[in-house]
């Protein structure tokens with residue numbers, strides 16, 4: 001996984017270059033996060049003892065899924081005469097595309113680029129990263145979510161938008177930082193399965209939190 005906070009962080013600096021259509025930037029940000037929600041399926045399979053084969057980086061990491069979302073939102077927008085649904089869908093599709101592109105480049109895994117067809121692309125096939133480095137990957141999820149929250153906080157104060165959410169955002173930023181430190185230490189001192197399960201629970205909760213914050217601060221994101 002490339003850290004979901006990285007995907008979110010990438011959208012903020014480029015948003016000023018994106019045309020101001022209601023729903024577009026919000027869609028790009030949501031779309032750049034949502035592909036990793038396939039980890040819920042991975043968690044469900046793990047907890048029920050099922051196979052996790054083909055559950056991560058497949059149906060949510062496919063350019064065909066992205067195109068399907070754009071088309072569905074466009075058609076629904078036409079049917080219900082909601083122009084911004086089309087822009088939201090376009091944003092979601094672009095966000096999925098950006099996420100897939102970043103996942104391919106960064107790092108150490110592939111994606112099923114044209115799921116449902118057999119199309120696994122892994123630019124890192126011949127690279128075996130050091131184990132000590134790979135242990136960093138999971139805790140880093142929390143650090144990058146915290147960094148995204150810091151950037152969002154900065155953006156909101158600069159634009160004077162969503163100021164009511166700032167105190168909550170600050171608390172969650174510190175919680176993410178604490179989670180980063182705790183799981184960083186655990187990654188190097190413990191190999192227990194229980195730690196992995198607890199990590200997974202906090203990761204999924206953080207993903208929901210991230211989506212909730214993005215929704216609450218959509219005015220900042222779209223401004």
Ligand SMILES: [Zn+2]
Pocket residue numbers: 001002035036057061099103
């Ligand atoms: Zn991903």
